[in-house]
Amino acid sequence: MTAATAQRRPRVVVVPTARPTFAVDVAAQRAAEARALLEELGADVTGPTDLVMTPADLERAAALPLAEADLVVNVCASFSDASPALRLYADLETPVLLWSFREPGPVGDPLWLNSLCGANLFGHALVVHAGRVPHLLYGDPGEAGVRAALGAALAGRLPVVPDLPTTVGERADDAGAVREALDSLRGRTLGLVGDAPPGFTPSQYDPDLLEKLFGIAVEQITVEDMFAKVAAVPEAEGEQEYAAALAAQPSLASVARAQAGTAACVTSAMRGWRDDADLSAMAIRCWPEFPTELGACPCSSLSRLADAGTPTACERDVYGAVTMSLLEALGSGTTYLVDTVDLDADANVVRLWHCGAAATSLAADPSAATQSVHCNRKLGVAGNFPLRTGPVVMARLTEDPAGGLRLLVAAGESLPEPNRFQGNTAAVRLDTPADEFVGALVGHGFPHHTVLAWTDVRPALRTAADELGIPVIEFSATPTKEQS
Template sequence: MKVAMIPTARPTFAVDVAQQRADQARALLTELGAQVRGPRELVMTPEDIGAAAGHLQGADLVINVCASFSDANPALQLYADQQAPVLLWAFREPGPVGDRLWLNSLCGANLFGHALARSGGQVRLLYGDPEEDQVRRALQAALTGDLPPAPALPSAAGERADTEDVRTALASLHGRSIGVIGDPPPGFTPSEYDPDLLTQVFGLRVQQLSIDEAFARVEAVGSEAQHEEFRAAVAAQPSLDDLDPTEVSKHAAITVALREWSGTHDLASVAVRCWPEFPTRVGVCPCSSLSRLAGEGVPTQCERDVYGAATMLTLQALGAGMSYLVDTVDLDTGRNVVRFWHCGSAATTLAADPANAVQSVHCNRKIGVAGNFPLRTGPVIMARFTEDLAGEGLRLLIGSGQSLPGPNRFQGNTADVRLDTDASEFVHGLVTGGFPHHTVLAWTDVRPQLRAAADLLNIPVIEW
């Protein structure tokens, strides 16, 4: 079989380890008898993508090795016209406990899956490292043309809450505004949204601010307000004393600017294009500023995820309290655990130990300021509104599990969640079903209310 193997990655991750995994993947395919074509070096630039496209013609099987995380631009440029399913191969996280995500490979596969399914394509997921027996068996089957079917997506079958109470909760969203800063990051298809649909379904509006306008607000923050926020932030989280005071001061200015903008326009939520401009132009990451705002009752979303904002506001209206937007980054099949993570914007009240919600540097950028603590333990639910691939509206993902105690597996904010369903089926369903890489975690079970809300909004539910 002629196999086109395209290894994608991003320079901000551990590219040496990513290259090693890609080399091992290629060696295994060759050992199994495949005629492997495709670039040997990691595909990370537009020029790399253009060169890789020439290897697809005549291939019997296309395997995209998600050697590390990458945005979805390579997927859209390479596979938009691919008729057969693309096999996305994601690796396990190799780094030690407490270190950053070295690869974030599974999240990259999730983002690829969303982009391709949304544009009419098909994907399958292979999860595991090249030396694993189950990986070898899956590849042997794929090389005979036996790709597994995408798992069926389950419907909601649980109880519903009182319709009138839910109707009242949904009505409370009408006329409220989401603050949206900047455009979606390049290749982040889940951060795109339809403002008309947002208003039609939820009654929510958008208050837009460009990156340049946001930075102008930050620069206009007075020194007294900046110093006052600096002192308040350090008093709340003394670990800020261990960081570069210049970066903490910039963090304070960003917090004040976001708080003033939110208050002036009575914003219900704030979704921010948090990179690359904040670290490259301001010299600081806004994660802990988003954390401060969330702790004050204004849900925040990194990577300008507006449908993520709609999910969090709906959960809040239904009584879920504070929630957090996370990536799906790792799967421990033996323990039936999925690890949910993001780089450090969780409100400190969501920490497993709020008194020790350490503030640190960003895991990839190595500049301040971002949280570094495990998330709250106990029962959790997962929820997410996203595009309905069968029509022009939305659909709702729901899941549940138990957030387990333990160390912070990855630098940032991590929750190890033992699912109430089969964790492998959940992860495969996320990727092949075209769901976003962002899900919302909440620690109050409002699944009956969510199901009733979906019924009232005429939104199909996929519930694991």
């Protein structure tokens, strides 16, 4: 801030974003505490006091004098898609601080806020689609470190966006085997259901780039087309699938029979489409239409297909599905698409989660991989179990702001702990500073989804990136070679 700014109270616009499917009472309380702390620290605070959740709320926020502020603080009171980020900040020169909170709920509850994931999604949209550099503040208003960071931000010293690493590990000894794996992807077809969900910028993709780099074609149908396939499943076939799912996981009996029956028909319809169209992987627009119009969630269907060897990605995440396909072609075994939802910097742990579509083979104890209702929608059927422990790799193909794709790679160890959040959770102690990793995810515009694998295929993955001409950004404890 300028010398003139130092002579007056810094002008701060606070925009608290949220989504109605989360704990909005807790989100509103945290947002009010955040605003009060900024005022206590001497800021002249304006902006809506109510949560910004609807299109009308967003348009009222867009009328605020954002350009006249010294700092805009987007309080990610709960998860939100990236629509507010693009509507409010895409053309704004004022610095933007994304403030996300810790998860307050008890072990085993749904994510009350999913605030960090919301900030991650905002960061991707602003960096990749607007060329902006957002700054992340993580923690609750009562924390001393948060208070200090806010005081510095009001004085013009925003949280530092960590530098991206410039070195990567060793390549595969057998480059020929990697080329064979890449060749095995060519000619495959990825099945897409629906368009990208609104405000989910990582779910957008370039079909020409997909064909050029990987030789993967796309077959896309609408959500309505999929619903027609579900409706056409013969009653006997749906009953047979329900019986098979119940035999595999007896806990399914606790889910309302009508919802579980609909989910069984979804599984049968997706399996039939996969077979008829010779699909090698699938990316599904899993909400809002499945719960709101069909009356069931497709998480368990994606899990059933994944257990049968078909990579499945929710939220119609195309590059996520391609990352899964690449890893599995390189020998990773079954993988899972996850959000980064929680950071414990003292323990160097991030918690990776999604709402219940993991293959049951990835459970810490597959025999106890229970099935339940979806954590937010309260409809069946979704898995509810912790993920497998042991060494893990995180990877993600995503847009490079410089053009083309880039590859994010990290690694660590999945630790044994109770299922922290309803759905599927892994607590991963990273090989790199966890706070820097999370800060880079947001500040450098990486997607909220990464792919988790339990076999270390990093040497082959690096070689594959070399073959494809894709730059690697690797968070590693022992990088050994400059990225060319």
